[in-house]
Structure formats: C-alpha cells, structure tokens
C-alpha cells in the first residue's frame with residue numbers, strides 16, 4: 001500500500017510547512033504583548049473529521065483563520081491570574097526541537113534523552129542551591145510533582161509499619177495516616193485522594209497570627225499528640241500571600257519526632273535565585289521531597305515541573321514498571337520513577353533556558369517580577385478604593401475593596417468588568433474570610449510599564465461600577 005497522498009505531499013513540503021508555521025508563530029509573538037488577556041467567546045467553532053484529510057497547509061490556514069485571533073495573551077506580560085509563567089525565547093527553541101526529535105524520555109536506552117534530562121535536572125538543582133543527595137525527574141506540573149512526593153511519603157509511612165504499600169496497599173494498615181499542614185495548596189488534597197490516603201487525612205495546623213505560615217509550636221503539639229510516624233507538608237510560597245513556613249524550625253522537629261517532610265515549593269522555590277529572597281527557603285535541603293514547577297517562574301511552556309527526592313529506593317518501589325519487554329527496574333530509568341511510562345522530553349526547554357540565561361538571568365527575572373508586585377502593592381496601599389490585605393512578600397498582591405461587607409459576587413462582577421477589556425487578567429480569592437482578588441507576577445516579560453497599564457485598567461474598571 002502506498003503512503004497516503006496527503007502525507008506524501010506534506011513530507012515533501014516539510015520546509016515550506018515549517019516556514020508557514022514559523023510565520024504564524026512570529027506573528028503571534030510580535031502581537032503577544034498587546035494581545036487581549038481574555039476573549040469573550042461563548043463557543044468556539046469545531047472542525048469535523050474529513051474522509052481524506054485536508055493536508056497540513058490547508059489545516060494550518062483553516063486553523064489560523066478560525067482560532068489565531070482568539071488565542072489569548074495568557075503567556076503575555078499582563079496576565080496575572082493563578083501563577084502563570086510565559087516562555088523565554090530559548091525555551092521555545094527547546095520546545096520546538098522536543099517535538100521534532102520526538103524522543104521517548106522514559107528509559108536510559110534512549111541515552112541522549114536521559115542525559116539531557118539529567119543535565120537539566122542538575123542545572124536546576126544547582127540553581128536552587130540544593131545538595132547532590134537530591135535526585136529528580138521532570139513531570140507534567142506541580143500537582144504531579146506533589147503526587148510523586150506524597151506517593152514516596154506513603155511508601156515511607158508503610159515501611160515504618162513494616163508494610164510495603166506498593167505491594168499490599170493500605171488495607172493491611174490499621175493505623176491512621178495523618179498529613180499535617182497549615183495552608184496546603186488544593187492539589188495536595190487532590191493527590192491524597194488519588195493516592196488512596198484520602199482528603200480527610202489532612203489535619204490543618206493553625207497559622208501564625210495574621211499569617212498563612214504554620215505555627216511551629218502548634219505543629220509540635222500535634223506531633224506530640226499523634227505519637228506516630230506521619231507526613232508533614234510544608235509550604236514554600238502560599239498562593240495568596242506567598243508566605244513561607246519556617247522550614248528550618250520544622251526540620252529541627254525531626255530530631256524529636258518521626259515524620260516525612262514534603263515541601264510544596266511550586267513557585268516559591270525560585271526564591272533560591274535571589275540573595276534577597278533565598279533566606280525564605282532556609283532549611284529546605286532537609287526535606288525528604290520537594291515539588292517545584294517549571295512552567296511558572298522558570299518560564300518554560302506547559303507542561304513541566306520537577307520532583308526532587310532523597311528516597312530513590314522507595315520511589316522505585318512505588319513506580320517500578322517491570323515487564324519482559326522492558327528494562328529491569330533500576331534507578332536511572334524515568335519510567336521506574338514517575339507516574340508516566342512513555343513521556344516527552346520536556347526537560348529540553350528547561351535545559352535551553354537554563355543554559356541561555358544562567359543564574360543571573362533567573363535572579364533578574366525573579367527580582368524584576370517581585371519588584372512589579374511591590375510596585376502594584378504600593379499603588380493599592382495608597383489608593384482610596386482598595387485595601388492591601390497583606391504585605392507583598394514576593395510576587396503576589398492580595399487586595400480587596402475598602403468597603404467592609406464586600407461579597408464574592410461583587411468581586412466576581414468587578415473582575416469580569418476588569419478582564420473584559422483584555423488589558424489584564426486577575427483571579428478571585430478569599431483571604432482571612434474576606435472576598436478578595438490576587439495579582440500574581442511570574443512572566444519574564446512583565447515590566448513596570450505593564451504595571452502602569454494594569455493599574456490604569458483597575459482604576460477604570462473600578463470607576464465603571466457601583467458597589
């Protein structure tokens with residue numbers, strides 16, 4: 001049977017097709033800074049599967065005609081929703097090549113891919129100033145990174161009771177597994193659900209007054225009360241206020257109590273890039289595992305994060321994937337260490353951006369984005385319309401209206417009006433029982449000038465509504 005005609009033509013015309021794609025990509029990047037951060041699409045046109053296929057050129061033409069204009073500037077400088085990074089030029093190069101090379105970065109038989117991943121991981125570990133005792137791999141996001149850390153924690157906990165949870169499950173364990181944390185990210189609950197530990201295993205520890213950081217005395221009290229091995233999830237960068245738990249004080253408790261320490265440092269891990277902020281992570285090298293996102297402050301495209309762990313043996317017990325046609329379980333193969341089997345070489349964009357911009361480049365990105373948050377925070381603090389709900393610690397501004405008794409519906413209404421004009425994008429939150437909103441900075445493109453535009457948009461939206 002001959003190759004399908006459309007495939008044949010496309011293969012013969014690959015240079016032209018990639019040039020057309022390049023043109024589309026350049027057009028997008030040229031307009032990214034000015035692209036609306038939001039679109040008001042109520043529905044999007046869908047295409048139908050044709051009998052014979054359209055070929056790549058016509059597909060690209062149709063796609064750009066129908067979709068390009070609606071791709072939002074969420075990768076641009078004024079999108080402040082959630083914690084959203086962009087993509088550095090070098091990361092784009094790495095990402096394009098990842099698709100072209102199409103390596104399955106799952107086992108060391110693909111030696112180049114495994115080495116690229118190891119090299120990118122080692123650079124990140126160096127950027128974070130973490131010791132070599134940490135091993136790690138790339139996963140698809142901080143949720144999966146938390147999942148890997150907590151899966152290892154579950155295996156560790158079983159071991160404390162002489163049970164291999166990876167083999168016999170949790171049913172043989174009559175003990176209760178406690179997960180102690182003060183302000184865990186929602187993904188921690190999701191991971192506990194996926195791991196069969198259950199969301200209700202979380203015991204919320206009080207925070208320090210006016211803070212989202214854990215009260216370490218209260219944590220110690222709980223550990224005394226439990227008197228059992230357990231899991232502590234420390235937070236290095238809470239989404240509302242970027243508060244950090246005192247990791248050093250928490251890890252000191254390990255001298256007296258038996259617990260596994262996992263740190264969710266999805267974006268706060270990047271504090272390590274700056275002499276101004278790295279003290280916030282003091283003691284994090286004592287963790288058993290750490291989760292850090294790459295598609296946030298590293299500014300590589302979705303989907304990318306790393307998991308760091310000191311317990312490779314337990315990790316392989318959990319994730320090993322033996323079969324006659326695969327390699328024997330060993331510590332080097334990613335498919336024996338992470339949830340996926342086959343996986344994309346998502347380390348390549350990270351490798352490119354780390355090589356291209358180095359430690360100083362990332363210090364500059366982190367400090368500039370934090371300065372932008374501080375600048376917006378000052379404007380809010382000096383305004384007669386808004387109240388800053390917490391000092392700006394790093395890259396997130398959490399604020400609300402001056403009036404008391406503001407409802408979450410009013411916040412939603414305001415944010416809808418604000419986001420409609422496409423100049424910026426903020427998301428709602430709730431802080432200390434007050435409906436509020438937050439602006440999170442982590443895109444390498446954002447400058448003070450963007451903050452002026454964002455502030456103008458916020459003022460205009462405020463003036464256009466009655467509360």
Ligand SMILES: Cc1ncc(COP(=O)(O)O)c(C=O)c1O
Nearest residue numbers: 083141142143185187264266293
């Ligand atoms: C502290 C923290 N943990 C975990 C996550 C989950 O990250 P992801 O969406 O990459 O899975 C986030 C995302 O914002 C986060 O801020």
